[in-house]
Amino acid sequence: MPRSIRATAPLMAWRTIDILTITFLGAAFGIAYWGWGLAYQAPSTALTTIFPPLAGITGAPWLIAGVVGGLIVRRPGAALLCEVVAALVSMIPGTQWGFTTLISGILQGLGAELAFAILGYGAYGLAAAMFAGAMSAPLEAVYEWFVYWTDWGWSYKIAYLVILTAAGAVIAGGLGWVITRALAAAGALGAFPPGQEAREARAV
Amino acid sequence: MLRDLDLTIEAGERVLLVGPSGSGKSTLLRALAGLLETADAGELSGTVTLDGVAPGDRPGSVGLVLQEPGAGVVAATVARDVAFGPENVGMPRAEMPGRVASALAAVRLAPDRGAVADSQVLPASGVDEVAGLGGAAGAWPTSALSGGQTQRLALAGALALEPSLLLLDEPTAMLDAENAQSVRAAVDEVVTARGLTLVVVEHLLGPWVDLVDRLVVLDEDGAVVADGPVRETLASEGERLLATGVWVPGAPAPTPIEVDPALVTRASTRHTESALAATELTVARTTRTVDGVATTRVAARTSEPLVVGAGQLHALVGPSGSGKSTILHALAGFLTPTTGRVETRTGQVVADLDPAGLAAHVAWVPQWSSSTIVARTVLDEVLVTAQALGRLDAGSETRARALLDVLGLGPLASADPRQLSGGEQRRLAVAAALFHGPELVLADEPTVGQDRHTWAAVVGLLAAYRSGGGAIVTATHDAHVITLAGDRVHRLTAPPAAPGPRGGEPLLAGRGPLALLLGSALAVPAGVLSPGWRPSLVLLGIQLVLAVSGLVSARSGVIAPLRALLTRLVPGLLAAVSVAWSTWLLGGRDLALAGNGLTRVLLIVLPSAVLLPFIDTDRLGDQLAQTLHLPDRPVVAVSAAMHRMQSFGQIWEEIARARRIRGVAATWRRPATIVGHVLALTVGLLLRALRSAAELAVAMDARGFARAQRRTWFHPARWTWGDTALVALSALPALVAVAFVMVVR
Numbered sequence: 010m011p012r013s014i015r016a017t018a019p020l021m022a023w024r025t026i027d028i029l030t031i032t033f034l035g036a037a038f039g040i041a042y043w044g045w046g047l048a049y050q051a052p053s054t055a056l057t058t059i060f061p062p063l064a065g066i067t068g069a070p071w072l073i074a075g076v077v078g079g080l081i082v083r084r085p086g087a088a089l090l091c092e093v094v095a096a097l098v099s100m101i102p103g104t105q106w107g108f109t110t111l112i113s114g115i116l117q118g119l120g121a122e123l124a125f126a127i128l129g130y131g132a133y134g135l136a137a138a139m140f141a142g143a144m145s146a147p148l149e150a151v152y153e154w155f156v157y158w159t160d161w162g163w164s165y166k167i168a169y170l171v172i173l174t175a176a177g178a179v180i181a182g183g184l185g186w187v188i189t190r191a192l193a194a195a196g197a198l199g200a201f202p203p204g205q206e207a208r209e210a211r212a213v
Numbered sequence: 214m215l216r217d218l219d220l221t222i223e224a225g226e227r228v229l230l231v232g233p234s235g236s237g238k239s240t241l242l243r244a245l246a247g248l249l250e251t252a253d254a255g256e257l258s259g260t261v262t263l264d265g266v267a268p269g270d271r272p273g274s275v276g277l278v279l280q281e282p283g284a285g286v287v288a289a290t291v292a293r294d295v296a297f298g299p300e301n302v303g304m305p306r307a308e309m310p311g312r313v314a315s316a317l318a319a320v321r322l323a324p325d326r327g328a329v330a331d332s333q334v335l336p337a338s339g340v341d342e343v344a345g346l347g348g349a350a351g352a353w354p355t356s357a358l359s360g361g362q363t364q365r366l367a368l369a370g371a372l373a374l375e376p377s378l379l380l381l382d383e384p385t386a387m388l389d390a391e392n393a394q395s396v397r398a399a400v401d402e403v404v405t406a407r408g409l410t411l412v413v414v415e416h417l418l419g420p421w422v423d424l425v426d427r428l429v430v431l432d433e434d435g436a437v438v439a440d441g442p443v444r445e446t447l448a449s450e451g452e453r454l455l456a457t458g459v460w461v462p463g464a465p466a467p468t469p470i471e472v473d474p475a476l477v478t479r480a481s482t483r484h485t486e487s488a489l490a491a492t493e494l495t496v497a498r499t500t501r502t503v504d505g506v507a508t509t510r511v512a513a514r515t516s517e518p519l520v521v522g523a524g525q526l527h528a529l530v531g532p533s534g535s536g537k538s539t540i541l542h543a544l545a546g547f548l549t550p551t552t553g554r555v556e557t558r559t560g561q562v563v564a565d566l567d568p569a570g571l572a573a574h575v576a577w578v579p580q581w582s583s584s585t586i587v588a589r590t591v592l593d594e595v596l597v598t599a600q601a602l603g604r605l606d607a608g609s610e611t612r613a614r615a616l617l618d619v620l621g622l623g624p625l626a627s628a629d630p631r632q633l634s635g636g637e638q639r640r641l642a643v644a645a646a647l648f649h650g651p652e653l654v655l656a657d658e659p660t661v662g663q664d665r666h667t668w669a670a671v672v673g674l675l676a677a678y679r680s681g682g683g684a685i686v687t688a689t690h691d692a693h694v695i696t697l698a699g700d701r702v703h704r705l706t707a708p709p710a711a712p713g714p715r716g717g718e719p720l721l722a723g724r725g726p727l728a729l730l731l732g733s734a735l736a737v738p739a740g741v742l743s744p745g746w747r748p749s750l751v752l753l754g755i756q757l758v759l760a761v762s763g764l765v766s767a768r769s770g771v772i773a774p775l776r777a778l779l780t781r782l783v784p785g786l787l788a789a790v791s792v793a794w795s796t797w798l799l800g801g802r803d804l805a806l807a808g809n810g811l812t813r814v815l816l817i818v819l820p821s822a823v824l825l826p827f828i829d830t831d832r833l834g835d836q837l838a839q840t841l842h843l844p845d846r847p848v849v850a851v852s853a854a855m856h857r858m859q860s861f862g863q864i865w866e867e868i869a870r871a872r873r874i875r876g877v878a879a880t881w882r883r884p885a886t887i888v889g890h891v892l893a894l895t896v897g898l899l900l901r902a903l904r905s906a907a908e909l910a911v912a913m914d915a916r917g918f919a920r921a922q923r924r925t926w927f928h929p930a931r932w933t934w935g936d937t938a939l940v941a942l943s944a945l946p947a948l949v950a951v952a953f954v955m956v957v958r
Contacts, residue, residue, distance in 0.1 A: 025919050026910035028847055030903060032854035037902035040861045041895050048891075050787050054794065061795040077899075094851055098858055100821070101828055103781035105788030107821025108733035156741060157814070160796050160806055184892075191896050195631035197903045 013133035014202040016083040020130055026200050027082050034081070035091045038074035039098025045070050046104050062165050065150070065173035069180035071113070072145035075121030076185035079141055080133050081192070081201050088125055088141065092118030109156060116148040133202070135186050142182025146174040218259075218435060224377070227404065227411040229421050229443060232431030233457045233664055238414040241435075242380045245412060246275045248914050263378060272917025273298050273374025280383040282363035283355075284905065285370070285912025287853055289831045291322070291358070292350040294366060296927035298374040301917035303925050313927075316369040317350055319406065320399040322362060324353045360533045361392025365399050370916060372403060379404065381413045385420075386662060389532050389690045397424060416664060419462035422447070430454060458664030466693045467665040469673035476616050477647040477674065478681030486558050488653040488684040489544065489575075491519040494553035496539050503826045504719045504769045505777030511708035513539035515553075519703065521653060521684045526675070528698035529688045531705035537688035538580060540705065541655045544686060545577055547870050558652065572598050572876030576646035578656040582639040583631065584864065584897060585871035591617065591633070592626040594641060599649035601876035616644050620670050631900065636662045643671055645875070647678050654678065656687040660694055672697070719766040719774065721824065721939075726833035727840060728936035732943035733821040739946040740817035746805060748953040749812030752946045753819065759942055760823045778822060785818035820943060830855040835930035845924040853909060861898060868897040 016027075049067045056063035078091025096114020104110050124144035128137055150170040158166060189203055198204030218241065222228055232238050243249050244261050247268030261268055268275045279285055288294040295313045304312070317323065358366060364384050371379065381400065385393035401424050404411050415421050428446040430439040430453075439450040447454070447461065454461045498512040513536020521527055529537045543550045546563035555563045557574055566574065576598070579585055588594040595613040599605050617623045620640040625633065630641055639662060646654050659675070660668055672694065675685060689695060695702055721729075736756070743749045764774035789811045797807035834852030837843045872878050872890065879890035913919075 023846070024910075025846075025914050026907060028850040029853065029906040029910050029913070032847070032850040033857070033902040033906035033909075034899060036854040036858055037861050037895075037898045040858065040865055041898065044865070046784055050791065054791055057791065057795045058798065061799055064795070090847060094854060097851075098855060101825050101855075101858070103784060103822050103826065105784040105818065107736065107785060107818035108730070108825070109737060109817060111730075112737070156737070156817070157792055157810075159741075159813075160810065161799060165799065188892075188896060188899065192899060192903065195629060195896075195900055197631070197900050200907065 013083075013131065013137070014205050015131055016202055020084055023084055027084060027087070030201070031078050031082055031087050031091045032094050034078055035074055035094025036098045038077070038091070038095040042071055042074075042095055042099035043102060043104060046099065060168075061161070062169035062172050065146075065169050065171075066176045066180075068149075068173055069142075069146075069176035070184075072117050072121070072142055072149075072177045072181035073185045073188075075118045075145055076138055076141045076181050077189055079121055079125045080138055080185060080189045081198060081203055083125075083130060083133060083202050085126065085130060086122065088121035089115075089118035092121065092145075112152065113149055116152050117145045120145040120148050135183070138186035138189075139178040139182035142180070142185060143174045143178035145181055146170070146177035149173065218437065220429065220437065220440075222410060222412065224264075224410055225408055226427055227425040228413070228427045228429055229418065229425040230412060230414045230429050230431070231416065231418060231454070231459050232435075233433055233459070236431040236433055237435035238431060239382055241431075242277070242382050242412065242414055243911065245378070246277045246380055246911075246915055248277070248911050268378075272302050272920055273371075273915075274376055274378065275915065276368070276371025276374065276376035276379045277912065277915035278364060278367045278371060278379075278381045278384045279908060279912055280386050281908065282360040282367075282387060284908040285367050285915075286355050286363065286856075287370075287849070287909070287913065289354055289356070289829070289856060290351055291317070291324075291353040291355055291366060293831060293927050294355055295350070295369050295373050297913075297918075298370060298916035300924050300927055301921035302374065303921075303923045306925055306927065306929070309925075309927050312373050313350065316372040319372055319403045320365040320369045321402075322350075322365050322369055324350065359392055360388045361395045364388065364392075364396045367912070368396075368399060368403065372407075374916060375407075376409065378410045378412070381411070383414055383416065386416070391532055393420070397421070400424065416662075417460045418447070419460070422462055430459075432457065455665065458666040460665060466696075467669040469676055470619070470669050472619055472670075472673045472677035473615075474677040474681040476612055476619070477678045477683065478650055487520055487522045488558060489519075489521040489555065489563070489686075490558075491515070491544060491555045492553040493518055494540060494543055494550040494555070496536065496543050496548060497551040501777060502769075503777070504722075504764050504766060505773030505775070506769045507773070510710065512536055513543070513705065514708060515540060515703060515705065517703070519544075519686070521686055523652075523682045523684055524679045525684050525701060526679060526698045527684075527686045527701040527703060528695050529686065529703050529705060530690070530695055532707060535705040535707040537705055538657055541577075541657055541686065541688055542870075545575055545655050545870075545874060546571060568873045568876055568878040568880075569602060571874055572649070572651070573602055574652055575874060576649070576651040576654045577871065577874045578639070578642045578646050578654065578659050579867065579871060580657040581864075581867065581901075582635070582642035584868045584901070585642055585645065585875060586630045586638070586897075587872060587875055587877050587893065589629060590627050591622060591630050591641060594630045595645050595648045598645065598876045602649055604649050613644075613648060616648060616674075619674060620644055621667060636664075636667065639663070640667060640671060643674060647674065647683070649876075650681075651683070653684045653686070656685060656689075658689055658691075659687060660689065660691045668693075717767040719764050719769065720935075721763040721827050722766075723935070724824075724827060724939050725836055725930075725932060725936045726828045726830075727836045728932070728939045729824045729828050731940050732824045735940070735943045735947050736817050736820040739950045740813045742947065742950040742954055743813060743816060744950075744953050744957045746808035746812045748950070749809070749816055751953075752816055752950055753812060755946050755949060756816065756819050759945070760819065763823060763939075781822040781826065782819065785815065785822060788818065789814035816946070824939075824943075830858075832928070832930070835926060835928050838924075839926055839930040840932065846918070846921065849918070849924075853913075857902075857905065861902065864901050865894060865898050868894050 053064055053067040056066060074095035075088040075092035079088035093114045096110045100110040121141045124141035150173045154166050192198050193203040193207035230238055286294055287297045292313050295316050296309050299309050299312055385396050397420055413421055422443055425443055428443040432438045439446050451461050455464055493515055495514045496512045497509050499507050499509040501507050529540055531537055542548050544555055549564050588597045592613055617626055643659055660671055663671060739752055743752055765771050792814050793807040793811035796810035830852050834848050838845050838848040879886035
């Protein structure tokens with residue numbers, strides 16, 4: 010597997026297009042999150058009826074912005090900022106979860122950010138994406154124990170954490186990676202490392 | 214893109230740069246502005262110097278105006294937008310209003326009387342305080358500007374940094390004649406008054422010839438093929454320019470090329486009757502302020518019935534903002550007219566057609582042709598609707614390739630359509646709309662941005678479609694196309710603006726964003742701490758009383774704000790019910806436990822639904838940077854992105870419409886199509902977001918944002934007594950919850 014291309018050095022030197030891309034992606038995901046907030050109710054209720062912690066599956070799409078932001082811009086803070094902006098934008102018109110959306114955004118973004126940091130901001134393949142997706146989940150799950158699932162027993166709480174983490178890896182990580190590839194293939198990431206990777210892949 | 218280009222421009226010269234599309238004109242402009250590496254990738258060699266130094270060395274020494282109106286808008290109000298450059302170079306706040314006023318005066322940009330008052334829609338409150346800083350422009354929303362005004366705003370934004378060189382990248386390509394003239398007049402005036410050097414890229418030369426003194430012509434490979442005084446060069450190089458497709462002034466309209474009608478006609482459905490009949494239409498749009506006060510304004514109206522017969526071409530004309538696109542949307546059934554009906558030949562209401570029926574009947578060429586792209590290759594893009602309708606046959610691919618050849622897209626048949634240039638995408642959208650042989654095509658500016666050759670191909674193709682019985686309704690500024698429509702030209706006039714809501718505002722209007730956020734946050738401890746559903750009901754009661762007193766005002770009455778609040782609460786109610794449901798399932802089907810869950814979520818969510826919609830994104834940026842001292846550049850980027858929230862919502866809608874009319878919409882019968890649909894919408898939206906970010910990055914860096922180390926801020930961020938009161942009152946339920954907990958113990 011080819012090594013991922015890093016962002017231009019120094020890593021902390023954000024270009025204007027880096028910052029704007031992250032916040033614009035965040036805003037676009039925020040709109041999509043808001044839409045998902047209206048659509049997810051039916052499948053979520055169905056899953057909860059089978060086994061309540063399965064709500065983790067329908068919760069995972071909300072973890073995607075951080076993964077995609079990190080995969081595209083590849084600078085420290087990209088995943089966190091992208092997820093926080095997405096949360097902020099989806100919160101303002103009125104979401105199910107009100108202000109807690111922002112808290113969730115920060116916790117989820119921190120998780121994804123931590124994953125990319127552990128990888129030294131140097132790995133951005135499918136495995137790294139799934140790792141970031143998985144890492145977006147635990148802080149969020151624990152936070153939800155205290156705010157929403159206060160009446161659940163420990164077995165359910167643990168099951169929820171595990172399911173959200175797994176779904177985060179597959180849905181946020183896997184799908185986030187697919188979306189990033191699709192954007193690169195569309196030629197929209199020319200100014201970023203994934204665009205460079207797509208060009209090199211074509212050139213080979 | 215560009216190779217071995219050597220160009221010297223003297224101070225004070227006015228240069229018009231022309232060349233066929235793909236010749237690297239825009240690349241050259243970005244190089245002159247020192248912004249080549251802002252958003253582009255590729256090999257770069259060579260240097261650009263301005264008075265001996267690199268153009269980026271003094272921020273703002275090169276002013277840049279981009280093609281798409283609004284692409285470079287940074288702020289919600291005109292004054293703040295103009296002040297963006299001065300903020301970036303750290304100009305003291307006291308000097309800014311003067312600089313802003315002189316830049317606005319230079320481009321003659323001033324609000325119409327009433328425009329400011331009428332736009333005092335919540336939550337852009339705090340207007341009085343702001344107006345003091347920027348005069349009327351301080352309260353003039355950038356979203357209320359016409360295309361021409363927006364381009365003049367971009368010009369003013371560049372002038373605020375007192376550039377010596379002004380670069381214009383097809384500044385009038387997307388404007389109607391009147392707006393385009395207003396922009397050229399402003400350019401002429403400021404360049405003369407300030408003695409600026411000017412470089413304009415344009416493909417429509419005529420109107421610029423009198424404004425410039427030198428003409429530089431590039432060929433397809435980006436090499437200079439002619440360079441000299443404008444009239445002499447036009448005279449000597451006219452033939453060559455015509456041959457490369459440039460719109461040379463004075464030359465007759467190109468002759469549409471002959472296209473075989475069989476390419477775009479289905480023999481089995483040769484149409485002879487009328488394709489569409491619409492009565493007089495009115496489309497009204499109702500906007501609601503946060504406190505539920507509704508304002509209804511007419512967005513578009515036609516003054517006569519529109520009966521589109523087979524083979525006819527109808528043109529909708531009128532200045533930008535007159536509602537041409539809106540009427541096209543109504544004809545396509547995307548929106549239901551407030552008065553009037555749109556029916557197909559068989560008397561069906563267009564808006565009631567299912568996706569397949571709609572796709573079979575009507576095709577659409579949208580203003581943003583990139584949003585209709587649904588396939589992965591150019592060839593598939595042409596075939597996709599025919600395939601969805603089961604209209605493919607053995608000869609389809611051959612015909613599709615022939616169609617692409619006509620439009621000069623043949624060599625790109627297996628390319629990814631999203632990689633094409635804007636002009637290519639527009640031609641592809643025309644091909645994709647016509648191929649499956651719909652009865653009617655609704656085309657929004659199908660010829661914009663085409664050179665003479667591609668124009669002749671598009672118009673020839675449309676003519677072939679008509680001769681096969683197809684009908685066309687087009688919204689257009691193109692004088693040649695309007696001529697082709699003969700007497701089937703429908704002139705739309707801009708409907709009058711509706712007056713904004715009058716009377717006292719609710720108490721929450723004008724509260725600072727941080728106070729609003731903090732107030733929402735304080736609901737979380739209240740919800741978490743509340744010891745059961747009975748105390749929670751009490752707390753909810755307190756919250757409701759506070760909500761009503763914050764929302765109700767003389768202008769809104771009591772009912773409207775509560776109804777608006779209830780609408781915003783619907784998602785929260787659903788969430789509360791789902792939490793209650795899962796708690797009930799688990800908790801031994803105990804209703805009290807379920808009640809605890811239900812009320813807890815409501816307690817957490819209610820204040821957010823009341824407070825958060827009042828957040829003003831510009832002021833949020835002010836407070837995040839100046840009150841919380843978060844880093845300037847990310848804060849500016851966050852506000853800029855939040856500005857575009859609404860337009861991103863519209864893009865989502867537009868892509869969904871495009872998929873519906875292309876016959877590829879999802880159905881609940883096949884759940885896999887839903888997943889594909891949502892994914893396609895998301896990627897489509899992200900692509901547009903990425904492109905806007907790249908455009909804005911160029912515009913911002915041209916105004917010194919790349920090097921903005923110590924920014925200043927046009928507006929101070931004040932924390933008011935009202936903000937303190939809001940936070941204190943919001944803390945009340947949490948405090949009462951603590952008291953309940955102590956009593957329970």
